[in-house]
Amino acid sequence: MPTPTLIIHSGGGLYPIWCFEKPVYITDDNRAEIKARSETWQKIIQAKAAELGWRYDAGVGNLDRLLRLPGSINRKAGLERPCMVIEQTGEVFSW
Secondary structure: OOOOOEEEEOOOOEEEEOEEOOOOOOOOOOHHHHHHHHHHHHHHHHHHHHHOOOOOOHHHHOOOOOOOOOOOEEOHHHOOEEOEEEEEOOOEEOO
């Protein structure tokens, strides 16, 4: 697997981000292709996590998923935990 551009700690867990050279906009014309790529990528991540003995929530891969922004506060379960970038490589990828 390629090294993520960012690793974010949401205050409840970690999530990797792979940034592209330029944005990919989801339209009606490309939605099926993007969904298929996302589903394939989620399976790859889930298999790698299992290989490492990690738990991976496959439900986080849906296209309409919103992620907690670094700098915000996670207040789930009555706790205040900061969301922050914990690693940044600066690497970007081609679609």
